[in-house]
Amino acid sequence: MSEGKTRIAVPGEKLGVEEEFIPGEGVYVEEGKLYSSITGALVVDPKSKKVGVSPSTKVAVPEVGDIVEGVVVGPMREDSTVVEILRIKRKRSLKGVFTGILHVSQAAKGYVDTIFDAVGLNDWVLAKVVTDWPPYQLSTADDELGVIYATCPKCGGELILKRGRLFCNRDKTFERRKVSIHYLLKEGSYVGKDSKRG
Amino acid sequence: MDKKLITEDGRRLDGRRFDELRPIKFQIGVLKNADGSAYVEWGRTKILVGVFGPRESHPKHLAMPDRCLIRARYHMAPFSVEERKSPAPSRREIELSKVIREALEPAIFVELFPRTTIDIFAEVLQADGSTRCAAISTAALALADAGIPMRDLVSSVAVAKVDGSLVLDVMDAEDKLGDSDMPLAMMPSKNLVTLIQMDGLLTHEEFVKSVELAKKGCMEVYAKQKEALDSHFRIASKEEV
Numbered sequence: 503m504s505e506g507k508t509r510i511a512v513p514g515e516k517l518g519v520e521e522e523f524i525p526g527e528g529v530y531v532e533e534g535k536l537y538s539s540i541t542g543a544l545v546v547d548p549k550s551k552k553v554g555v556s557p558s559t560k561v562a563v564p565e566v567g568d569i570v571e572g573v574v575v576g577p578m579r580e581d582s583t584v585v586e587i588l589r590i591k592r593k594r595s596l597k598g599v600f601t602g603i604l605h606v607s608q609a610a611k612g613y614v615d616t617i618f619d620a621v622g623l624n625d626w627v628l629a630k631v632v633t634d635w636p637p638y639q640l641s642t643a644d645d646e647l648g649v650i651y652a653t654c655p656k657c658g659g660e661l662i663l664k665r666g667r668l669f670c671n672r673d674k675t676f677e678r679r680k681v682s683i684h685y686l687l688k689e690g691s692y693v694g695k696d697s698k699r700g
Numbered sequence: 701m702d703k704k705l706i707t708e709d710g711r712r713l714d715g716r717r718f719d720e721l722r723p724i725k726f727q728i729g730v731l732k733n734a735d736g737s738a739y740v741e742w743g744r745t746k747i748l749v750g751v752f753g754p755r756e757s758h759p760k761h762l763a764m765p766d767r768c769l770i771r772a773r774y775h776m777a778p779f780s781v782e783e784r785k786s787p788a789p790s791r792r793e794i795e796l797s798k799v800i801r802e803a804l805e806p807a808i809f810v811e812l813f814p815r816t817t818i819d820i821f822a823e824v825l826q827a828d829g830s831t832r833c834a835a836i837s838t839a840a841l842a843l844a845d846a847g848i849p850m851r852d853l854v855s856s857v858a859v860a861k862v863d864g865s866l867v868l869d870v871m872d873a874e875d876k877l878g879d880s881d882m883p884l885a886m887m888p889s890k891n892l893v894t895l896i897q898m899d900g901l902l903t904h905e906e907f908v909k910s911v912e913l914a915k916k917g918c919m920e921v922y923a924k925q926k927e928a929l930d931s932h933f934r935i936a937s938k939e940e941v
Contacts, residue, residue, distance in 0.1 A: 510930045513807070513844055514852025514889040528849070530809075537889075539809065539849040541929050558933040559736070559847035563754050597735055598755040635814045636756050636763075660826060 511538035511555045520555060526554025562593045564600055564631045565636050569647075572602060572640075574625045580616045581606050584628060585640055601637040604629065608641040610648075610680045620680040624649040628682050648682035662687045705862040705877055712862075713873055714743075719752040721857070721915060721920055726838065726928035728845050729936075734821075736846025738928075739795045740897040743871060744828035747835050749842040754816035768813040772801035774835055776824040796832050803836045803856065803895035809849045818848065829872040830858045836885045836895065837921050841848060844929055846933035853925050857917035859910040861902060866910055868917045882907075884914035888922035891915075 511517065517529060517536045525531055526547075538544075542558045564570055564587060571589040586626040587600040594668040604627075609620035620642065621627060628647050629640035642648045652661045654670040654677065661687045662676055668677040706712060716722070722743030732738035734750035757763035775795040778787050790796075800822065808818070820842070822835040833856035840854040860870040862878035875881050880900025886893045901909060 508934065510933050512926050512929045513850035514855060514887060515926075516889060530849075530851070532851075537851070539851065540847060541844045541933055557847055558936055559845060561754055561813075561847045561849075563733070563816065594735075596755070597733070597752050600756050635765075636816065653775075 509544045510541065510558075511544045512541050513537075513539055517544070517555075522551070523553040526552045528555030528557055529553060534630055542679045560593060562590055562596050564602075565592055566631055566634055568593070569633045569651075570600075570602065570629055570631060570638075572627055572629065572641070574604075574621050574623055574627060577624050578617060578623055580618075583617050583621060584637075585629065587638065602631070602640040603637050604631065604640045604642065608632065608639065608643055611643045614680070619678045620651055621649055622655055622677065622679065624653060625649045625679070628684060642680050642682075645683050648680040648685075650682050650684050652677065652679060660687055662689055664689045705874060706865060706867075709841070711766075713865060714871065716867075719764055719868045719916065720864060721917060722871065723813060724921065726841055726922050726924060727748075728841055728928055728932040732850070734842075734846075736842045736844070736848070738838045738841035738845060740834050742830065742834040743869075745818040745831055745834050745844060745908040746824070746826040746839050747767060747792050747831065748823045748825060748858075749835065749838045751818065751819045751839070751842040751846045751848070752821075753807065753846070754848070755819075757815060757817040762817070763815040767810040768808075769817045770808065770810065771817060772797050772803055772804070772820040772822070772830070774800050774822045774824070776827060776831070780824045780827045788874070796835070797830075799895055799897065800832060800839065802838055804839055804843065804854055804895050807840065807849065807850045807852050807854050807887055808843065812849060824848035827872070829870045831873045832856070833858050833883050833885065840923055841928060845932075852883070852890050852892075853886035853922060854885055855888050855921040855925060856883065856895065856923055857914055858883040859914045859917070861900065861906060861910075866913055868913050882910050884911065884918065886915065886918050888918055930941075 506522040515538045520534045530539045538555045540557045542555045542577050545554045547669040569591040570587045575586045582605045585602040587602050606614050629642050657672050659672045680682040725741045727739040730739045736751040739748050820885045836856040859882045860872040860878045861880040863875045885895035
């Protein structure tokens, strides 16, 4: 980026009129005139006649399509549960939490009987945002979405991914979850404290 | 009056002309834990502003389905004035919090973030007059630093009548000993006033003149604000590359 060329636009700065440009990102129109609504480098595309402002800092609010990371905090109901959103992928860290709701109908691609077959209390999940305001509706119906870390509800030990299902090494039981392909503890690669005891 | 606020050669106590601002220095992005922040040294007035949000509203009943809630807190540190100020919010601070919120609200696109809250915290570290104006101007920069979409920045300055003449950018002595004080905040590139208050008495003509003088002062503050944003984000965008 050459020093002289980048122009930093500030909120309220007039960028042109409607007849000149098509408003892009960070630009709003008022009475036929185009203004910047954020601070950032001015981007003018002479080909498409588009003027935009590439934001220097972006607000961290979940938007439709964003992938978020969160914890199932409950209460667990038959048909839905509450997920606390702690991180939004590709956005700056949150200074608080946003509340999300996961409904059975959005838990997996196929049929899920109750939410207990998809997630458990205190599970870490990856989910996609479906609505645009809090409480955000979430979906885990994709291969990369779903539980990424879970503990055993009986003994509290970490569950490992074994033959596509979550397994507790201490209790020798399987737990029913909608598991993400990004699940953290996979059989073989797992070297946690429980695995030594075999 | 024992002490004159204006000397014979038309200078003020600190040597300024009638229509001269104090030296203003804005700094942006000074707080790590806030979403956006700014600091100003406006003569001897020093204010730190932190902005959080948009974030989920707590308590939740305050959330509005069609827009975001703006909350502002203006607070003076106990050491900000000559005699210790009680840190508890005073009547004056509660009022200033309200007017600061209402001065900034028209500039923010509140409808973009339904059911959320934006919190603005202005902490006066040292007070030497025009703290509300400095807080508004600095908060606008902190909001811009947080990346919150705005119609325009908000610039603010106060005009006072001292010894019968109108002076720009009131300092503490002029505020206390002067005849009137009129803070004004505006969206400079839209030429829209978002705050106007008045203490004391002004004639109709003086009022009209004061508004003109304040608007001129706001444009000067606006230039300083733009400069601060430009230099801050120019450095930031260079570091990214």
